[in-house]
Amino acid sequence: xxxxxxxxxxxxxxxxxxxxxxxxxxxxxxxxxxxxxxxxxxxxxxxxxxxxxxxxxxxxxxxxxxxxxxxxxxxxxxxxxxxxxxxxxxxxxxxxxxxxxxxxxxxxxxxxxxxxxxxxxxxxxxxxxxxxxxxxxxxxxxxxxxxxxxxxxxxxxxxxxxxxxxxxxxxxxxxxxxxxxxxxxxxxxxxxxxxxxxxxxxxxxxxxxxxxxxxxxxxxxxxxxxxxxxxxxxxxxxxxxxxxxxxxxxxxxxxxxxxxxxxxxxxxxxxxxxxxxxxxxxxxxxxxxxxxxxxxxxxxxxxxxxxxxxxxxxxxxxxxxxxxxxxxxxxxxxxxxxxxxxxxxxxxxxxxxxxxxxxxxxxxxxxxxxxxxxxxxxxxxxxxxxxxxxxxxxxxxxxxxxxxxxxx
Amino acid sequence: xxxxxxxxxxxxxxxxxxxxxxxxxxxxxxxxxxxxxxxxxxxxxxxxxxxxxxxxxxxxxxxxxxxxxxxxxxxxxxxxxxxxxxxxxxxxxxxxxxxxxxxxxxxxxxxxxxxxxxxxxxxxxxxxxxxxxxxxxxxxxxxxxxxxxxxxxxxxxxxxxxxxxxxxxxxxxxxxxxxxxxxxxxxxxxxxxxxxxxxxxxxxxxxxxxxxxxxxxxxxxxxxxxxxxxxxxxxxxxxxxxxxxxxxxxxxxxxxxxxxxxxxxxxxxxxxxxxxxxxxxxxxxxxxxxxxxxxxxxxxxxxxxxxxxxxxxxxxxxxxxxxxxxxxxxxxxxxxxxxxxxxxxxxxxxxxxxxxxxxxxxxxxxx
Ligand SMILES: Cc1cc2nc3c(=O)[nH]c(=O)nc-3n(C[C@H](O)[C@H](O)[C@H](O)COP(=O)(O)OP(=O)(O)OC[C@H]3O[C@@H](n4cnc5c(N)ncnc54)[C@H](O)[C@@H]3O)c2cc1C
Numbered sequence: 001x002x003x004x005x006x007x008x009x010x011x012x013x014x015x016x017x018x019x020x021x022x023x024x025x026x027x028x029x030x031x032x033x034x035x036x037x038x039x040x041x042x043x044x045x046x047x048x049x050x051x052x053x054x055x056x057x058x059x060x061x062x063x064x065x066x067x068x069x070x071x072x073x074x075x076x077x078x079x080x081x082x083x084x085x086x087x088x089x090x091x092x093x094x095x096x097x098x099x100x101x102x103x104x105x106x107x108x109x110x111x112x113x114x115x116x117x118x119x120x121x122x123x124x125x126x127x128x129x130x131x132x133x134x135x136x137x138x139x140x141x142x143x144x145x146x147x148x149x150x151x152x153x154x155x156x157x158x159x160x161x162x163x164x165x166x167x168x169x170x171x172x173x174x175x176x177x178x179x180x181x182x183x184x185x186x187x188x189x190x191x192x193x194x195x196x197x198x199x200x201x202x203x204x205x206x207x208x209x210x211x212x213x214x215x216x217x218x219x220x221x222x223x224x225x226x227x228x229x230x231x232x233x234x235x236x237x238x239x240x241x242x243x244x245x246x247x248x249x250x251x252x253x254x255x256x257x258x259x260x261x262x263x264x265x266x267x268x269x270x271x272x273x274x275x276x277x278x279x280x281x282x283x284x285x286x287x288x289x290x291x292x293x294x295x296x297x298x299x300x301x302x303x304x305x306x307x308x309x310x311x312x313x314x315x316x317x318x319x320x321x322x323x324x325x326x327x328x329x330x331x332x333x334x335x336x337x338x339x340x341x342x343x344x345x346x347x348x349x350x351x352x353x354x355x356x357x358x359x360x361x362x363x364x365x366x367x368x369x370x371x372x373x374x375x376x377x378x379x380x381x382x383x384x385x386x387x388x389x390x391x392x393x394x395x396x397x398x399x400x401x402x403x404x405x406x407x408x
Numbered sequence: 409x410x411x412x413x414x415x416x417x418x419x420x421x422x423x424x425x426x427x428x429x430x431x432x433x434x435x436x437x438x439x440x441x442x443x444x445x446x447x448x449x450x451x452x453x454x455x456x457x458x459x460x461x462x463x464x465x466x467x468x469x470x471x472x473x474x475x476x477x478x479x480x481x482x483x484x485x486x487x488x489x490x491x492x493x494x495x496x497x498x499x500x501x502x503x504x505x506x507x508x509x510x511x512x513x514x515x516x517x518x519x520x521x522x523x524x525x526x527x528x529x530x531x532x533x534x535x536x537x538x539x540x541x542x543x544x545x546x547x548x549x550x551x552x553x554x555x556x557x558x559x560x561x562x563x564x565x566x567x568x569x570x571x572x573x574x575x576x577x578x579x580x581x582x583x584x585x586x587x588x589x590x591x592x593x594x595x596x597x598x599x600x601x602x603x604x605x606x607x608x609x610x611x612x613x614x615x616x617x618x619x620x621x622x623x624x625x626x627x628x629x630x631x632x633x634x635x636x637x638x639x640x641x642x643x644x645x646x647x648x649x650x651x652x653x654x655x656x657x658x659x660x661x662x663x664x665x666x667x668x669x670x671x672x673x674x675x676x677x678x679x680x681x682x683x684x685x686x687x688x689x690x691x692x693x694x695x696x697x698x699x700x701x702x703x704x705x706x707x708x709x710x711x712x713x714x715x716x717x718x719x720x721x722x723x724x725x726x727x728x729x730x731x732x733x734x735x736x737x738x739x740x741x742x743x744x745x746x747x748x749x750x751x752x753x754x755x756x757x758x759x760x761x762x763x764x765x766x767x768x769x770x771x772x773x774x775x
Binding site for chain 2: 001002003004005006009073264267268283286289290292293294296297298300301302303304305307308310311312322325328329380382383384386387388390391392393394395396397
């Protein structure tokens with residue numbers, strides 16, 4: 001066991017640090033700076049372009065696709081170093097980098113890779129994920145959006161897509177969408193799906209913002225009405241839709257760890273912040289210390305479990321459902337800890353002054369912490385995965401198994 | 409970065425696991441409880457002969473000179489087996505104290521015996537319900553000449569106090585916390601066996617009426633370091649116990665049919681065991697880091713040890729309780745194996761500082 005960088009890793013870290021020191025400060029947010037949606041998107045694209053020009057875009061992506069051809073550990077090292085700077089990256093960018101490139105690399109044709117990878121790496125092409133529907137979330141394969149093939153003469157075959165997607169994050173800013181739809185309802189639900197790349201400017205694609213509990217509208221309903229998609233924009237074979245979705249979702253899970261030590265930051269905040277005339281602070285309470293220490297210990301455990309899984313990945317082993325453990329642990333612990341964070345701030349957290357950035361940030365994060373337990377694999381779904389795939393316990397009762405979709 | 413045990417460590421773990429599964433199966437534990445034994449003597453001898461007891465003791469003193477992490481893989485397997493052995497008292501604590509602050513003569517006198525298993529030591533710190541960390545111990549050391557003297561007072565409870573031949577005793581030596589090395593086989597020492605909650609780890613009250621003793625060179629800092637090192641080993645022991653509980657609960661649930669289907673097919677059970685599996689992996693990851701830091705990053709050891717201790721005991725607590733729950737009525741019987749762990753978990757949770765103590769240490773040392 002050696003927790004230090006190998007000589008190669010140390011060399012890469014030094015290179016990344018030097019490059020970041022030269023380029024990152026110009027892109028970083030100033031203390032307390034907040035950006036409007038469109039400005040955040042612009043800044044995110046600019047940073048992505050800088051990364052591309054510096055040779056740090058798509059670190060694990062093969063060189064022939066425009067990536068760096070580096071290792072998983074190098075990607076982690078770069079991420080650690082990059083997160084020392086508060087750079088607005090925008091989820092617009094990360095959906096493309098994390099999901100689109102990942103699925104293109106695994107299932108794309110040479111032409112598709114050539115067309116989409118490089119613009120995505122440069123931040124010129126942004127993506128959204130059009131998976132979920134009103135009747136399909138955890139049970140994604142229950143989706144109803146239809147794709148019907150039309151044989152074409154001159155332009156080649158086309159697909160005509162009709163249906164409704166929901167919770168499509170940043171679809172209103174995205175250039176392209178990753179779409180899964182049902183091409184054959186006479187097959188069992190997982191089998192009749194195909195995967196498409198859809199230009200969001202295609203006639204018939206309409207996004208409507210949904211107002212969220214945070215007050216923002218980051219996600220949308222996306223209506224698809226007679227949307228025509230060239231067959232050349234189908235990813236994988238007809239019927240490969242489910243496999244493509246799984247590739248996208250696996251990237252979502254491995255990418256979900258955060259190097260930020262939020263509990264540690266909270267302890268430091270409390271140390272700085274007195275609690276009235278007696279000069280003490282919230283750490284004077286043993287109950288707070290025990291709760292915070294438990295959260296700190298779990299946060300450290302998540303970090304070191306991630307390190308164990310990365311070691312497995314770098315050896316070519318598949319951590320499988322063990323990756324779900326980090327997401328599950330993080331999501332629950334995060335919400336509990338943020339709730340505690342509001343309690344230790346006391347009445348300050350009840351209503352924050354307009355310039356109380358720390359407290360306003362906490363308000364937002366406590367709201368957002370609900371999402372982490374739902375999206376990217378809900379808690380209960382992850383528990384099932386761990387029980388079934390790590391512990392080898394039986395699957396749930398599934399009356400829909402192997403039944404044609406149109407007979408469900 | 410390579411965050412995994414080495415191949416040698418994995419082999420060591422496998423060896424220990426195989427031996428313990430064979431020599432210390434649940435039937436043997438029941439037999440030892442029936443006899444009121446405090447030590448599985450033949451197994452202890454065998455572990456000594458195989459080098460396990462001297463794993464972390466210097467080669468010059470008859471040990472193997474391995475690292476804290478090597479010792480830890482053995483601790484984990486002992487936790488899994490719930491063996492009736494004074495490993496933690498003798499090897500981790502008494503051996504750790506001697507290695508850290510014994511004089512050359514003291515080390516030469518005691519460490520080879522610890523490594524072979526012929527000598528058993530323990531660490532006597534508690535004095536009843538009083539908080540042993542805050543104040544000076546009531547047990548006093550009065551110097552006679554040099555580092556020699558006599559101690560007076562009562563330590564209780566002392567783990568493995570019935571089978572130990574010597575003890576490292578936390579004393580008040582002239583107004584300062586100090587360690588005294590005491591041979592327990594002398595007329596000025598008397599022991600009373602207590603009714604230990606853990607039937608496989610005996611506890612005694614030990615009274616010293618002017619017993620001969622000699623000081624080790626340790627002070628309050630040495631004590632803190634020793635406790636950190638011990639917390640790492642205890643965390644591994646707890647992870648081993650938790651893993652045993654999870655395996656047991658899983659196997660029982662897969663076997664048991666309820667309302668026409670396997671108990672393991674119910675989400676109430678699946679999700680409970682999934683949560684335990686996650687808690688175990690977090691704890692093991694913290695324990696790995698602490699085991700590594702013990703050797704390679706001493707400045708980080710206090711926080712790392714405390715984090716390992718907190719997560720491992722949280723995992724073990726939940727695993728030990730839910731294991732009985734999954735078993736239902738059979739879990740409440742002496743013939744089922746759940747109770748060994750249900751008792752051992754409390755022993756680890758209450759020894760060497762409870763949750764609050766380690767929470768404070770983590771908060772104080774995390775930066
Ligand atoms: C902020 C946000 C952004 C999102 N962005 C996108 C996006 O960009 N693109 C996209 O396609 N989707 C997106 N999603 C959707 C997300 O993937 C789904 O919300 C998620 O898959 C859960 O589906 P659902 O909301 O339909 O809840 P449901 O699946 O209906 O779940 C409801 C509850 O049932 C539980 N449950 C589900 N299955 C089981 C089971 N087998 N056993 C026991 N309990 C179960 C769940 O854990 C949950 O508690 C986003 C969601 C949010 C909140």
